Amino acid sequence: MTTYNQLAGYRVNYLSADPTLNSGNEGQVWYNSTTGKLRSLVQIKSWAAGGSLSTARNNLAGAGTQTEGLAFGGFATAATNATEEYNGASWSAGGNLGTARYNIGGCGTQTAGLGFGGYSGGNLSATEEYNGSAWTGGGSLSTAREVFLGNAGTQTAGLAFGGYTTANTNVTEEYDGSTWTAGGNLGTARRGQAGCGIQTAALAFGGQTTVNTTATEEYDGSTWTVGGSLNTARRGLGGAGTQTAALGFGGSSYTGATEQYNGTSWTTTTSLTTGRLAVAGAGTQTVGLAFGGKIVTGASSATEEFTSSINVTTAAAWASGGSLSTARKTLGGAGIQTAGLAFGGFTTTAQSATEEYDGSAWAAGGNLGTARRQLAGAGTQTAGLGFGGYSPTTNATEEYDGSAWTGGGNLGTARRLLGGAGIQTAALAFGGYISGNVANTEEYDGSAWTAGGNLNTARNYLAGCGTQTAGLGFGGYAGPATTATEEYDGSAWTAGGSLNTARYGLGGAGTQTLGLAFGGYTGTTFSNSTEEYNGTSWTNSTSLTTARSELAGCGIQTAGLGFGGYTGTNSAVTEEYTGAFQTATASNLTTS
Numbered sequence: 001m002t003t004y005n006q007l008a009g010y011r012v013n014y015l016s017a018d019p020t021l022n023s024g025n026e027g028q029v030w031y032n033s034t035t036g037k038l039r040s041l042v043q044i045k046s047w048a049a050g051g052s053l054s055t056a057r058n059n060l061a062g063a064g065t066q067t068e069g070l071a072f073g074g075f076a077t078a079a080t081n082a083t084e085e086y087n088g089a090s091w092s093a094g095g096n097l098g099t100a101r102y103n104i105g106g107c108g109t110q111t112a113g114l115g116f117g118g119y120s121g122g123n124l125s126a127t128e129e130y131n132g133s134a135w136t137g138g139g140s141l142s143t144a145r146e147v148f149l150g151n152a153g154t155q156t157a158g159l160a161f162g163g164y165t166t167a168n169t170n171v172t173e174e175y176d177g178s179t180w181t182a183g184g185n186l187g188t189a190r191r192g193q194a195g196c197g198i199q200t201a202a203l204a205f206g207g208q209t210t211v212n213t214t215a216t217e218e219y220d221g222s223t224w225t226v227g228g229s230l231n232t233a234r235r236g237l238g239g240a241g242t243q244t245a246a247l248g249f250g251g252s253s254y255t256g257a258t259e260q261y262n263g264t265s266w267t268t269t270t271s272l273t274t275g276r277l278a279v280a281g282a283g284t285q286t287v288g289l290a291f292g293g294k295i296v297t298g299a300s301s302a303t304e305e306f307t308s309s310i311n312v313t314t315a316a317a318w319a320s321g322g323s324l325s326t327a328r329k330t331l332g333g334a335g336i337q338t339a340g341l342a343f344g345g346f347t348t349t350a351q352s353a354t355e356e357y358d359g360s361a362w363a364a365g366g367n368l369g370t371a372r373r374q375l376a377g378a379g380t381q382t383a384g385l386g387f388g389g390y391s392p393t394t395n396a397t398e399e400y401d402g403s404a405w406t407g408g409g410n411l412g413t414a415r416r417l418l419g420g421a422g423i424q425t426a427a428l429a430f431g432g433y434i435s436g437n438v439a440n441t442e443e444y445d446g447s448a449w450t451a452g453g454n455l456n457t458a459r460n461y462l463a464g465c466g467t468q469t470a471g472l473g474f475g476g477y478a479g480p481a482t483t484a485t486e487e488y489d490g491s492a493w494t495a496g497g498s499l500n501t502a503r504y505g506l507g508g509a510g511t512q513t514l515g516l517a518f519g520g521y522t523g524t525t526f527s528n529s530t531e532e533y534n535g536t537s538w539t540n541s542t543s544l545t546t547a548r549s550e551l552a553g554c555g556i557q558t559a560g561l562g563f564g565g566y567t568g569t570n571s572a573v574t575e576e577y578t579g580a581f582q583t584a585t586a587s588n589l590t591t592s
Helices: 004-008
Strands: 013-015 029-032 037-049 061-064 069-072 083-086 091-093 105-108 113-116 127-130 135-137 158-161 172-175 180-182 194-198 201-205 216-219 224-226 238-241 246-249 258-261 266-269 280-283 287-291 303-314 317-320 332-336 339-343 354-357 362-364 376-379 384-387 397-400 405-407 419-423 426-430 441-444 449-451 463-466 471-474 485-488 493-495 507-510 515-518 530-533 538-541 552-556 559-563 574-578
Touching (some): 069 105, 113 158, 194 246, 246 280, 246 287, 332 559, 339 559, 376 426, 384 426, 419 471, 426 471, 463 515, 515 559
Parallel strands (some): 061 105, 061 280, 238 280, 332 552, 419 463, 463 507
Antiparallel strands (some): 029 037, 061 069, 083 091, 113 127, 158 172, 194 201, 201 216, 216 224, 238 246, 258 266, 339 354, 376 384, 397 405, 426 441, 471 485, 485 493, 507 515, 530 538, 552 559
């Protein structure tokens, strides 16, 4: 077998504490002997959908940050003066530009923006300053021009470079808050380029000469010098960041190509979800914003947020927790890893015992009113719900307040070996067994159950997690054990990705898009298999220490709890799951 040392060229460090980390440690793996965790440093880069612009448009300008963005001007069905402000989730209307235009340049912040040049029946020299609510006139550019989409500088120290007059230009101008004056000319005259940085340390990249270009230039406040070339030649791209940490994205041929600049060279990274040209940008290299632009069918309102972070990841593992006071199987569970709830189940008889977990030990809670086994649970330690079960088959529902159980509204269909999800006031019951497998689903509103959409696969001994409107049901016994996974949207179930191991009597935790399945019985053996769900498919993870079936579970995918069950005898074993998760980002890593 190939070892980590052979693959990476060095051994896994054995340390008593986590090392001081920075992005230069990416890929490092170490074992923390104090916590007993295997950890690594990885970089995660992704674009995610943000709130759409109210006005779809292309050839607009952008300014600000990912959580305080500014969009202004552009072309919708004609030149527009619309201004919009972004709060990190949605856009809202700001004060209109005095002059509607597109191919406009921009820079600054949401409350101190600068818009200059552009086109509206002719090239414009007009400059406008934004104060967070209204635009007012500033000093005009010396050279009227259009097509410079990047942003560089601030409202009182802006930079305009390149563009188009009657031909491509290399003219650079510097703004001092009232007047534009000549700066050093670009080495490559061009239009449709992107820009970022500040007036004394700016970056120009991409654009069009007679063809699309990869040219990058760096400005020091007086002179432009050649920088590292883009990997993808293009015009109409967006830009964000600084001279030594830039982000370029989108552009001609409706590309989603994204690149990062380190002050010397560009590196290709994850692409925009929506490829487009004439797109605007804002923010930084690690927290960027792309909005608007032109797609094949016309102007776009799409907004995407870029995140690049250095993350410490802890390997998934199960660890021993405090044992239940009462060893039992087919019990109900609710809560989280540090505040769990165990109730009911079977020893030699049906149980009413309730226990509460504090993250290390179980303590007695109030007994169920109806002793039973093979019941389902939902909710939290202080607002729990137990329903259905056997002693004999019952429709009884009980609500827990952190000390005592009281009767709730009865299930419409009495059953046992059913699945549960949700909270005390919005729960979900599905599947189970009466005289055969059932597919019935019911929804609880805190007082009464009503019918929901049936499972596609009738089954018992299944597990569940999630919420009433985003539930997940998986595994179970349909004759024989099944891998079937189904997702509930509040009215109907649809098929999800199948479990890798068919089993029943398994435990579950998490959400519809971050589910956790563990333990169970395959029909021939007790299983210790653990799987994580990402909303599409299941992936095998670290196995339970104790293989067992008929256990209960609660918590989330990265902090799950499995307790009780059956190994041939009733079990009191509790195990705590730590999923692979991020514990630090680039913003709080220190430099070594």
